[in-house]
Amino acid sequence: MPRARDKLRETLAPLGKREVRRAIAAARSELESSLEASAAERLRVLGAELVVRKPSRGTIPVRLVDVVIRDEARQRNVSVLVGGNDRIVAVEELEFQPDIQPDEIEEARAIAERDRRVSAVARRRGAFVSVFVPGGHDGAKARLVGLRYAAPARRETVAHVASAVVDLTAGELVSFERVAREERR
Numbered sequence: 001m002p003r004a005r006d007k008l009r010e011t012l013a014p015l016g017k018r019e020v021r022r023a024i025a026a027a028r029s030e031l032e033s034s035l036e037a038s039a040a041e042r043l044r045v046l047g048a049e050l051v052v053r054k055p056s057r058g059t060i061p062v063r064l065v066d067v068v069i070r071d072e073a074r075q076r077n078v079s080v081l082v083g084g085n086d087r088i089v090a091v092e093e094l095e096f097q098p099d100i101q102p103d104e105i106e107e108a109r110a111i112a113e114r115d116r117r118v119s120a121v122a123r124r125r126g127a128f129v130s131v132f133v134p135g136g137h138d139g140a141k142a143r144l145v146g147l148r149y150a151a152p153a154r155r156e157t158v159a160h161v162a163s164a165v166v167d168l169t170a171g172e173l174v175s176f177e178r179v180a181r182e183e184r185r
Contacts (some may be wrong), residue, residue, distance in 0.1 A: 011062075027080035028043055035071075045067065052064070068094070111173060117176055118149075
């Protein structure tokens, strides 16, 4: 029994950095094999996490790494399950948008703040940005990031000043809207 317990502990252990790197390399390689060189450069790893498949009775669970990749060339999000020995177990197109990653937020801000209107809002004293998932925009497959700009207002309050939506797939600002003073109250 101690052997089975040790094997189970090994299976459930957190992912190591080396294991993550190898799984990402295997997943990228799998997707790159079907893409042109220029399109392969547009793959963005959104994350990697441990997946443990429920075992059949009396067996040890199977340890897998789920690598989520944004394929900008085909405007899709893909889950690649990687097993032991960097073996690809499954490749599945996701029907939803994964969480927005910190590097995507930075990129979205850089794109948005190239626009002089957004830049003026961002430069306001004490201004800060929060992220939201925009709705009501065309292009369900596009990777959209919403940025809500706020700044200090009178009487020690904070006011929503403007909103911007960035399409990371196209690398452009899709919309910008200033909030009217009456709406800020």
